[in-house]
Amino acid sequence: MSEPTEESVRAEVRAWLEANWDPGLALIEWRNKLADSGWGVPHWPKRWYGRDLPEALALVVEDEFRRIGAVGVARAGIRTLAAATILAHGTDLHKEKFLRRILTGEDTWCQLFSEPGSGSDLAGAVTRADLKGNKWVINGQKVWTTSAHRAHWGLLLARANWDVAKHKGLAYFILYMKQPGVQVHPLKQMNGHASFNQVFFTDAIVEPEFMVAEVGDGWKVATTTLMHERRGADSLRSWATASERKGRIYDEERAEVATTMEPYKWYPQRAGRVDLVLPRARATGAINDPVIRQEIAKLLILSKTAEWTARRARAAQELGRPQGPEGSLGKLVSSHVARAAARVHTYISGADALLSGADGPMDGVIAEILVSVPATSIAGGTDEIQRNIIAERVLGMPKEQSVDTDKPFRDVPRNIVSS
């Protein structure tokens, strides 16, 4: 067989869609067809629901789906991270059991990494995994868990050996969420939303075959998940839209997207809503104030140059050039943009910035910006950690001196939550 080309792939997927696409199908029925044919995730291995196509040709397939409005596999939420992790590190049993139901959207996943005592220092997790008989017994607490209340399965990082150094004692599990030992409570944020959960484990059980990495290798697997999380963070917003077309399959897809994206509905506000600044400044007349104009200009300069810097990074990537420093700055810069935008929205709103909800400007959107922006410089890696990463990886400055990696973890001073 000859190597697939853009033309051959386009012709093949087009023919397949013509023969199979039917907006009257049930969502799950259609997605099972996608899994069987490999057209849902064409860049995945043939053996596991894909077609072994390179990423560039997978984009051609996506293009053809978009052209006729065909629905794709379930892509929103943590399930994408689960799929990537299982593909990279899972056993055949894991792939058999989980991948298809990830693609069809039947299973929802959550990521059980952060803890009250370990946020930036994720490897300092103290949730315990103890082998009792032939089962793993889990005790402890996780936090910032998106969608935990609906998840069927969780990606769990837990400590199974306290006598070795911190990174060495971690194990990685797939945990069934709908069991008596798992309790999920919503976590209300300062902006009033409760997008995340706290998850408590009291003798929760993991069957031994659902361990993804042996004790000692858990951290390595977690970094795979985190890498995909970082990569996916930018595209999160684009998942948030469902087609407005008519038909049973579109109705089901819309319902799915609405549910999955619910926790993220304030995310545009936490980024500062720079798009609203000029329209609001014109509408309120604040644009005529020279001091406010200066502040708006500072914000627009920051936001435009941030956008252009991201475009430079992408252009270098597309040209196959080594990534320059411009590729590592986006996260930190987005905090600057968000903070500047919140400040400018305050100046523009004047006394109205005191009001929220139905009484606030734009039916509360401005107030939501003001109280959501502080999340930007914390979530997904604090500004301080980002600066460390830039200094160490881009600028080649010395690594932080660690005081907790050369001794058994049980001797490391830590926050006491459970042990």
Added chain:
Amino acid sequence: MRFSFTSEQEEFRSIVRRLLEARSPTTEVRRLMATEGGWEREAWQKLNRELGLTAIHIPETYGGQGFGFSELAIVLEETGRSLLCAPLFSTALATSAILNAGTEEQKRALLPAIAAGDVTATLAFAEENGRNDAASVAMTAAPAGGKYRLDGAKSFVLDGHTADLIVVLARSRGSTGEEGLSFFTVSGSAAGLQRRRLITMDETRKLARLEFSGVEAELLGEAGAAAGPFTRTMQQATVLLANEMVGGADRLRQDALAYVKMRMQFGRSIASFQATKHKAADMLVDVELAKSAAYYAAAALDEADDELPAIASLAKASAAEAYLQTAIHAVQMHGGIGFTWDNDTHLWFKRAKSSEVLFGDANHHRELMMQHWKQ
């Protein structure tokens, strides 16, 4: 291209950078900045011949290389990096004014000698009050037997005391605002022209005050129609300056980084302290964002973008904040040695300060940008 350079452009940049590293080390910068002229003709002509710097954005019909502002901006970024002491920027500004305003015949007459490096030139527009807008021009031009006579004073003229050819913005007697403005060309050795080098804080960038008493001048382009070409020239000047600035800022950043990596205190590298690492990360952010704006603006010049008035000012404001902030951090990261004359940091610190103010500071350009985007 706004977000990447072609491989030819990258190649050109590295050739320019290598040659400037060899010809314009800081020992040479320090030697030349202490001279009255601020540069030396023989060395400059040699460098210019080898790289064709003054010919870059002059079309081939006029003896140039026919490249665009993107290529010229690359050169400026590199001369900003090395603080090259030469009349390149001043000559490029005069060239732009001639290209924007001159007649076909005048371009053919004036540009080949500039492209060849035989003639250096500058643009004289600002006066005592240092303002950069056409309406502030008070110098008058009176017709005199097919030519003109200029009376008044120009100030803050880049390399004005050494330029062979001076492009001057003046107005007809009694005119105001943007009316009645014309460009003129004047010989640097014209009778009635008195030139005095100003004592500048940044010694690597020489400025002069020029007094005109009935100086003979040739009209450049159409009489009374210079306001448009002048605005365009200033946008080009602003973008070129922004590119020069990000070159200097990047050099300062890299030198400061190299220094903290080498310096030991309290038994450890000072680059291992978070206070230092975070500052270095912030400097990288500042410089890379300003670079993105400068590159985008240079490409916008070549593509004649409608948003150019806003983009040019955006690039200058971004570069002004980034360069000065980088300079402040760079002195701080060096500690005491960074405040000494012998350490090179102050050379760029002063260039950062002079560039911040030249052609309008960040506040001025933010306001220009907002005037464009207000509606």
